[in-house]
Amino acid sequence: MARLDRYMLSQLLVLFGFFALVLVALFWINRAVVLFDRLIGDGQSALVFLEFTALGLPKLITTVLPIATFAGAVYVTNRMSSESEMTVLQSTGSSPWRLARPVLVYGLCVALMMSILSHFLVPMAQSQLTQRETEISQNVTASLLREGRFLHPTENVTFYTRVIDQDGVLRDVFLSDRRDPAEGVIYTAAEAYLVRNGAGTTLIMVDGLAQRLNKSDLRLSTAKFRDFSFDISSLVSESEAGKQSVPNLISPQLMGNWSVLAAQTGATEGLIAEELHSRFAQSLFCIVAALVGFSTLLLGGFSRFGVWREIAIAFALLITIDGIRGVLVDSVRNDAANWPLLYVPSLVGGTLVCLMLWHLAAPGWIRRFQRRVAA
Numbered sequence: 001m002a003r004l005d006r007y008m009l010s011q012l013l014v015l016f017g018f019f020a021l022v023l024v025a026l027f028w029i030n031r032a033v034v035l036f037d038r039l040i041g042d043g044q045s046a047l048v049f050l051e052f053t054a055l056g057l058p059k060l061i062t063t064v065l066p067i068a069t070f071a072g073a074v075y076v077t078n079r080m081s082s083e084s085e086m087t088v089l090q091s092t093g094s095s096p097w098r099l100a101r102p103v104l105v106y107g108l109c110v111a112l113m114m115s116i117l118s119h120f121l122v123p124m125a126q127s128q129l130t131q132r133e134t135e136i137s138q139n140v141t142a143s144l145l146r147e148g149r150f151l152h153p154t155e156n157v158t159f160y161t162r163v164i165d166q167d168g169v170l171r172d173v174f175l176s177d178r179r180d181p182a183e184g185v186i187y188t189a190a191e192a193y194l195v196r197n198g199a200g201t202t203l204i205m206v207d208g209l210a211q212r213l214n215k216s217d218l219r220l221s222t223a224k225f226r227d228f229s230f231d232i233s234s235l236v237s238e239s240e241a242g243k244q245s246v247p248n249l250i251s252p253q254l255m256g257n258w259s260v261l262a263a264q265t266g267a268t269e270g271l272i273a274e275e276l277h278s279r280f281a282q283s284l285f286c287i288v289a290a291l292v293g294f295s296t297l298l299l300g301g302f303s304r305f306g307v308w309r310e311i312a313i314a315f316a317l318l319i320t321i322d323g324i325r326g327v328l329v330d331s332v333r334n335d336a337a338n339w340p341l342l343y344v345p346s347l348v349g350g351t352l353v354c355l356m357l358w359h360l361a362a363p364g365w366i367r368r369f370q371r372r373v374a375a
Helices: 003-041 046-082 085-091 096-137 140-144 258-265 269-300 308-334 336-361 365-374
Strands: 157-164 170-177 183-197 200-214 219-231
Touching: 003 046, 003 096, 046 085, 046 096, 046 269, 046 308, 085 096, 096 269, 096 336, 170 200, 183 219, 258 269, 269 308, 269 336, 308 336
Parallel strands: none
Antiparallel strands: 157 170, 170 183, 183 200, 200 219
């Protein structure tokens, strides 16, 4: 690699690291606030919060990588143009294709990072995250041990306890069960205990009252009890055992027989095809993002008024190219044979980059083409 390539590549990678770090921090803070409120509010420890944050980082990084790639390419190109480095390089005979070579290598480096993340790290982290979320959602004790608040462990169920003693006794318990459309039941008790019963959990209420309302004839019946046990294991929705999720599988596992994999996961072949090939398309999009930012600013040239117009055009091109992917996703999900459509955005972006670089290398080709057409 020539000295020029090493110089530009080092500048691009340094600025990419800076923008990636800033964007990850911003997105992480926004997500961590919501996650902290949900986990700590549910009675989980700070270690669980840190674990969930770490498992969510790979997916967060894949979100910001294309943006950081584009920002790094734009910043370096703008700085080299404003400091006349691009002018000097072009005056010495360096063609736009030659100047784009280190940017292409830069895009390939980021694409390699994206490939490792999207094909392996993100599915593995998401699989572990799903498993931990299932374990926490099945922890009925943690979800109910919150005093002074009306809780809804599941739909049509409301639970309340006024205070929780140091020994775990629940005082002044209220439980409303409205899952049966024909009748609703309200339990109130002076105190209650949560008892583990094998794989299930039982709520034992002492000195209470059960009120049962028959909704067909609006008849209310009440019964006092000294002690009453209520199985609350059914309040927690359990996931199907052995059921795998397509986004949680690494790419080598998705490259098998799609029909067999669809039967195992319950997903359609179109969803499997979209998940697999979108991972490859994400990596290619990083290359396109770097080249679009570089080519658009190089095409704009030097201006005393800055390059904000070129940056806005480059960003609009990138949004448009990514928007094409959103339009084509449904076609792939409906028919797995349409998976090549996922690479159309990268192909469109690569074509635009080639046209811009060609125009820079041969600026008079449009006029010559018009004269030939007129002749």
